[in-house]
Amino acid sequence: MTDDLSMDTKNILGLQLPTDPRWVDLAAMDIQAILTDHAYCEQKAALTCISLIQRYSDREKLVFDLSPIVTEEWGHFRLVLNELKKRNLSLGKQRRDEYVNQLIAFQKKGGREEERMLDQLLTMALVEARSCERFKRLSEGLNDAYLRKFYRRFMESEAGHYTLFIDLSETYFDKETVRNRWQEWLDYEAAMIVKLEVRGDRIH
Numbered sequence: 001m002t003d004d005l006s007m008d009t010k011n012i013l014g015l016q017l018p019t020d021p022r023w024v025d026l027a028a029m030d031i032q033a034i035l036t037d038h039a040y041c042e043q044k045a046a047l048t049c050i051s052l053i054q055r056y057s058d059r060e061k062l063v064f065d066l067s068p069i070v071t072e073e074w075g076h077f078r079l080v081l082n083e084l085k086k087r088n089l090s091l092g093k094q095r096r097d098e099y100v101n102q103l104i105a106f107q108k109k110g111g112r113e114e115e116r117m118l119d120q121l122l123t124m125a126l127v128e129a130r131s132c133e134r135f136k137r138l139s140e141g142l143n144d145a146y147l148r149k150f151y152r153r154f155m156e157s158e159a160g161h162y163t164l165f166i167d168l169s170e171t172y173f174d175k176e177t178v179r180n181r182w183q184e185w186l187d188y189e190a191a192m193i194v195k196l197e198v199r200g201d202r203i204h
Contacts, residue, residue, distance in 0.1 A: 005107055013159075014182070015133055022198055024142065027142075028200075032090075033092065033200070034138075034200065035080055036084070036091055038154075038200075039097075040097075043074070045073040046070050050167060052120065056117060059172065060157050083150065099196060099202070103192075104123065106188050119181070122165070124165045132158035134204070136151075139147070139152040165184070
């Protein structure tokens with residue numbers, strides 16, 4: 001997977017649109033802000049995995065596959081926190097994540113529990129895919145050589161998480177059902193992301 005990431009993100013992650021090129025330049029202007037938002041993203045990812053484990057405790061593979069992800073995401077939170085400290089920067093306040101909020105709005109709220117579960121897994125897959133793509137941009141576009149390497153590591157991790165959530169979806173649901181719903185998610189995200197303000201103080 002990591003070698004493939006040098007190829008077109010659309011082919012690897014399925015994302016329909018690349019990140020606006022201006023985003024990396026904006027992010028580079030305020031490293032504290034982007035590191036702060038990154039830290040909270042890792043924290044929220046760990047908490048979401050815990051929530052999925054609690055909600056679907058009867059799904060053995062999900063529980064065992066996501067348990068180490070909780071540890072990994074929290075470890076990532078600590079890594080980013082340490083990076084802030086090393087640079088004599090403080091962890092700022094958590095900001096509203098409009099990107100994730102709009103994804104949650106697309107999740108099926110009624111109907112069958114299975115449909116809601118699939119949407120939750122695909123939401124996580126999409127967040128991880130977009131995070132991977134953003135980290136790839138930072139690993140290639142920042143002037144700070146250390147941060148380029150720093151974000152390359154995160155990029156590789158997010159690629160694995162994206163794959164895991166797709167695999168879990170295909171474990172519990174028919175592959176054609178997953179493929180069709182995933183395409184709906186990709187189309188929705190593409191239409192959504194062009195309307196969001198390009199902000200350098202946000203990972204998403």
